[in-house]
Amino acid sequence: MDKRTELTARNILPAKKEAELQGPPPSLYDGPESSYRLAFTDEKFLLRDELRPVRMQLELLKPEMVQKEQAIESTIVIFGSARIVPPDVAQRLLTDATSANNETAIRIAENHVRMSRFYDEARRFGALVTEKSRQLAAPIYVVTGGGPGIMEAGNRGAHEVGGKSIGLNIVLPHEQAPNPYITPELCFQFHYFGLRKMHFLMRSIGLVCFPGGFGTLDEMFEVLTLIQTGKCRRRPILLFGREFWTKLVNFDHLVETGMISEVDLQLFKFVESAEEAWEALEAEYGFDLPATEIGDLGSFDMED
Known part of the structure; x- marks a missing residue:
């Protein structure tokens, strides 16, 4: 060995x-x-x-270190139901149910058809974020929970335009395999829900919530609470589908009963299309401005 290299060689x-x-x-x-x-x-x-405690630290460190190595600084998080299927699948379910003359199956299939438009919007939004952000100094990457439904749609949109996207899967009693559109080196698996939700926020510049159930509500309300209480930086929260969300959550009632302040209604915005969602993000961050005026989009400034 060259004697000079011994100066910096590892001792252990x-x-x-x-x-x-x-x-x-x-x-x-x-x-x-x-x-x-x-x-x-x-x-x-x-x-x-x-x-x-050691395993929890590993779940914090592994995704953080890999994303740093991949130079990922800013992300858009897509939340939404695993049960929303693509339009072609929904239509096939309806055709099969109609052929079988099964009224219950027909009713379920018709609901799948109605909700399938959100799959298309999530898919188009994933593609739009990936394409539009390529011109930025630091591209924005789509992040989902890594499963089927809306999560699959977001990863699929990014994949179809040749972009990378991230999947944060969670181990569940009923096995949930990652969808096939996640970039392999950015497909992670978690045991702890809390650390998974932390990683959703760490690089996010915005969160987009499509219709969903308990899991989506849990993720959405945690983010709203953290921003409302000042525990993390304010960022756009976009709710896809005003009709769905206002029927599910009576936000006005929360204000009227004093459970939240009227100003809290400004923490989120309703959108109906992929284009409207991107326009809301553009308005917030000025993506069309010179890079020096955009600022640091992906800094992690939640409370340690």
Whole structure:
């Protein structure tokens, strides 16, 4: 070795090298009761209840480090139901139900057809964000929960115009496989809901909420609460489909009963199309202005 390189050479072997060099344990210490294995290669040890803080730290660090390596600074988050299907699938379900003369199936299929327009809008919005932001110094990447339905549509839109997108999957009792449109190196899996939701916000410059159920409501109201209470930077929250949201949540009643302030209604905006959503983001950030006037879109300034 060149003597000059020894000045900066590592004094201790990296953990990866140690793991590679570790051979099989001596026969006396090869049983299941043995504690001989290196701690960071011992899966049984890492999965102990007492190691939960370590596992939580790993779920914070892995997506953060990978996104930094991929130079991802700003994201748009798309929330929405896993149960909303593409229009062609919805139409096929209706055709099958009609052929079977099954009234219950027909009613369900008709609802799928009505809601499928949101799949199309999420798909077009994912494509629009990806295409429009290419001219920016720091492109904006679509982030979804990584599953089917609206999440699939957002990733699909970005994929179809040749862009990268992120999926933050969660382990569920009923297995949820990642949709096939997520960029592989940006497809993550979480055990902890809390850390997953934290990663939704860390680089986001805006959040777009399509119709959804408990999961979507949980994600939307957490963001509204964090912004309302000043725990994170204010950013646009766009609710797709005024009719759906105002029927689901009586925001005016919350104001009338004093549960929220009237000014809190300014925390979100209703939109109906992909173009209207992008225009709202343009108005907020001035994407058509010179880069020096846009500012730092993706800074993470939630309370530590």
